[in-house]
Amino acid sequence: MSVTVPQGFRASGTTAGLKDSGKPDVAVVVNDGPDRHAAAVFTTNRVAAAPVLWSRQVLTDGRVDAVVLNSGGANAATGHPGFQDTHATAEHAAQQLGVSAGDVVVCSTGLIGLPLPMERLLPGVSxxxxxxxxxxxxxxxxxIMTTDTVPKTSEHQGPGYTIGAMAKGAGMLAPGMATMLCVITTDAVVAPQQLDAALREAVRTTLNRADSDGCMSTNDTVVLMSSGASGAAPEPAEFQEGLRAVCEDLARQLIADAEGAAHEITIRVVNASTEEAAEAVARAVSRSNLFKTAVFGQDPNWGRVISAVGTVPEDVAPFDAYAIDVTFNGIQVCRAAGVGEDRNLVDLSGREVTVEIDLHAGDAEATIWTNDLTHDYVHENSAYSS
Amino acid sequence: MSVTVPQGFRASGTTAGLKDSGKPDVAVVVNDGPDRHAAAVFTTNRVAAAPVLWSRQVLTDGRVDAVVLNSGGANAATGHPGFQDTHATAEHAAQQLGVSAGDVVVCSTGLIGLPLPMERLLPGVSxxxxxxxxxxxxxxxxxIMTTDTVPKTSEHQGPGYTIGAMAKGAGMLAPGMATMLCVITTDAVVAPQQLDAALREAVRTTLNRADSDGCMSTNDTVVLMSSGASGAAPEPAEFQEGLRAVCEDLARQLIADAEGAAHEITIRVVNASTEEAAEAVARAVSRSNLFKTAVFGQDPNWGRVISAVGTVPEDVAPFDAYAIDVTFNGIQVCRAAGVGEDRNLVDLSGREVTVEIDLHAGDAEATIWTNDLTHDYVHENSAYSS
Incomplete structure (x- = not known):
């Protein structure tokens, strides 16, 4: 699995000593071609980290030869010196690899506001x-793991080509254009423009729909690289679906490993006027701490669901608030914004919870994946400084 | 203190048996005049409860003779039967008081989605x-208390007149036009139009700036009544300031008693382009679970502050994201979106925390009052069904 399943890619991980834990903290992924096409999406956070500022520039010509990633430090809120550190990292890797620094993407993750220990990072890159x-x-x-408890990888076997991927992310997990760090590789023959369009479409309904804790990171980056080494040029729709499947798989792995979570919650809004309306409603519910603590308490609290739905402005999502149905794990506990089936029929003892909200306002739908709010979340995030 | 400090008002509380705890659950406040002027603001939640739908109608003529309030049940998401129950409550109170039901405001608070036990409520009103x-x-x-641990009251002594007030609210506390249940009385001589304007202005920068858990209620109601019994017609600016002070006092009492809170947090955004921009930035920080858990852990985590600031769209709040300063309890730990003074100088062991965010983009400011996110919040809201 992971990014070396497709032909034309090499990768590695090592321990540079950036983490107190002594766990691995530097990774490199290289595209050996023959193509070196790439596309990427980044955080929309205005306090974007130095590596995001750098990598946005790298992507402007659609070519990436290598990606250098480090955990143990986000290099965010580090000012101009932080940007110089990212630049130096790219130059150092480029020199070692015999490529141009302008074709090296850099990704960092970890604590915000601390300078990277370059005297350890650069030897680690070597x-x-x-x-x-x-x-x-x-x-x-x-x-690339931080508070992740397991590595996240995925793959897709298409006709004559392969997609491979890895991702990390467990907290500050509410992507706005991308999620955490994610590298996707393929040996398919795909032009840069098609890569870009396919990546944006795939991320839009997958990684961007993972909203664990409502907190958008400063470092979110998803990079997709194609080597063309398989010689197979996939049918666009097939490639799009394969890429979407990989991104959804990663998004669900991120939610399943989110900090302190005891439940993975799928919020599906149906019969909305538009997909945007459905997404806005699902996201409002996913960000309700009262809803999230109720799920932790195994309480199918539809009152907290509809009170969150009711906060979405009418111009964003037109619907009759008194017509809403809410279903928890198949039991329609709320009908027409009032009492429905017996809530005692709902079993929330397992990790998987599906909440379906029917707006009766059209035929569009959207899904957000989120988590419950638990004692372990509070513990981990009041003790861990990030 | 409370609503009977001004002349011309009577009030009472009793136990109707709506709560399992056997604590008092029904209150009535009556305006004996000579004036019966009133204004009110209500939740902007689209799933507004039956008593909100009823009371909006009552307020259309600017006259209120009495307010009937119950805890032990929100009468929200109860459909047409719920509205009939509110109507019956108003009719019953009106009959007992010898007034018109159309001049009786009804407020309810407690669990969403359960019908009120009218066979207990109506005798309780009597x-x-x-x-x-x-x-x-x-x-x-x-x-009127639910999960409140203390009653909240306030008063203001103006020249020749008095304002009195009571409020309740401990969870689902992020008012959108009003907060929870709040009754304000005055014996000043004030016309309905002036009452309305003064109340909206006072609430805008006080109760509407209390954002404990980001969750807007279905029942938020603030009613202001004037009896004119003092015979004193206050200078408008003095009355406005007195009313604002009472509303701020109540807002801070609500935050101080919020469910499970260990810290009261004041988020003050200064040097913003507009007050709206300042408010949007302060609210984004107040809704960051990562920021709130950090304060619980007594960690002056400015990285989580600026990553939340960075999520506010540029068209809402124009500022240079890399110029932001952040001060915790007087220590400027973040300067120009980078490391500032030593974070070890910050003491967050007390309950009061002030975070000041300087946007360097103008001269407007706004303050939001919020709480930290604690184990007790998770415990209370995963165990208590509302």
Whole structure:
């Protein structure tokens, strides 16, 4: 699995000593071609980190030769010196790889507001370049973890080509254009423009619909690279669906490993006037702490659902607020904004919870994946400084 | 203190048996005049409860003779039968008081989605009417409590007149035009139009700036009544400031008693382009669970502050994201979106925390009052069904 499943890619992970834990913290992914096409989406947070500012520039020509990633420090809120550190990281990797620094994407994750220890990071990058291999995907996926408890990888086998991917993210997890750090590779033959369009469409309904804690990161980056090494040029719709499947798989893995979560919650809004309206309603519910604590308490509290639905402005989502139905795990506990089936029929003891909200206002729908709000979330985030 | 401090008002509280706890649950406040002017603001939640739908109608002519309030049930999401119950409550109180039902405001608070036990509520209203007295303000303030641990009352002594007030609210506390239940009385001589304008202006920068948990209620109601019994017609600016002070006092009492809170947090945004921009930035920070858990952990985590600030769209709040300063309890830990003074100088061991965010984009400011996110919040809201 991971980013070295497709042909034409090497990867590695190593321990540079950026983390107190002594766990792996630097990863490199290299595209050996023949194509070096790429597309990326980044956080929409206005306090974007130095590596995001750098990598946006790298992507302007649609070519990426390598991605250098580090955990153990976000290099966010570090000012001009932080940007110089990112630049130096790209230059150092480029020199080791014999490529141009302008084709090297840099991703960082970890604490905000601390400078990276460059005297450890640069030797770590050299070490990672030395360890690059066509089997290195798993090591790379491990080296980008922060509070993640498991590495996240995915793959898709298309006709004659493959997509591979890795991602990290467990907190500050409410992507606005992308999620956390994610590298996707493919050996398909795909033009840069098609890569870009396919990535944006795939992310829009998958990684961007994962909203664990409502907090958007300063470092979110998703990079997609194609090597063309398979020689297969996929049918666009097939490639789009494969990419979407990989992104959805990663999004659900992120939610399943979110900090302190005891339930994975799927909020599906149906019969909305537009997809945007459905998304806005689902997101309002996903951000209600009262709803999220109720799910933690295994309480199918539809009153907290409809009170959150009712906060969405009418111009964003036109619907009759007194017509809403709410279903928890198949039991329609709320009918026409009033009491429906017996709430005692709902079983929320498992980890998977599906809440369906019927707006009776059209035929559009959208899904948001989120988590419950638990004691472990409070514990982890009041003790862990990020 | 409370609503019977001004002349011309009687109030009472009694136990009708709506709550399992056996605590008081019905209150009545009566305006004996000579004036019966009134103004009110209500929740902007589209799933407004039956008593809100009813009371909006009552207020259309600017006259209110009495307010009937119950805890132990919100009468929200109860459909047409719920509206009939509110109507019956108003009719019953009106009959007992010898007034018109169309001049009786009804307020309810408690669980969403359950019908009120009318066979207990109506005798309770009769009992409360029988107990009405010019000393009954404290009893009324106690009877409207739900998860509140203390009653909230306030007063203002103006030249020749008085303002008195009571409020309740501890959870689902993020008012959108009003907060929870709040009754304000005055014996000043004030015309209905002036009452309305003064109330909207006072609430805008006080009760509407209290945002404990980001969750807007279905029942928020603030009613202001004037009896004119003092014979004093206050200078408008003085009355406005007195009313604002009472509303701010209540807002801060609500935040101080919010469910599970360990810190009262004042978020002050300064040097914004507009007051709206300042408010949007302060509210974004107040709704960041990562910021709120950090304060619970006594961690002056400015990285989580600026990452929340960075989520506010540029068209809402124009500012240079890389120029932001953040001060915790007087220590400027973040300067120009980077490291400032030593974070170890910040003491967050007390309950009061002030976070000041300087946007360097103008001279407008706004303040939001919020709480931290604690184990007790999760416990209370995963166990208590509302």
């Amino acid at each position: 070490d990672a370049v030395g360890k690059l291999s066509a089997d290195g995907g798993a090591d790379a996926a491990e080296a | 009992d409360a009417v029988g107990k009405l007295s010019a000393d009954g303000g404290a009893d009324a303030a106690e009877a």
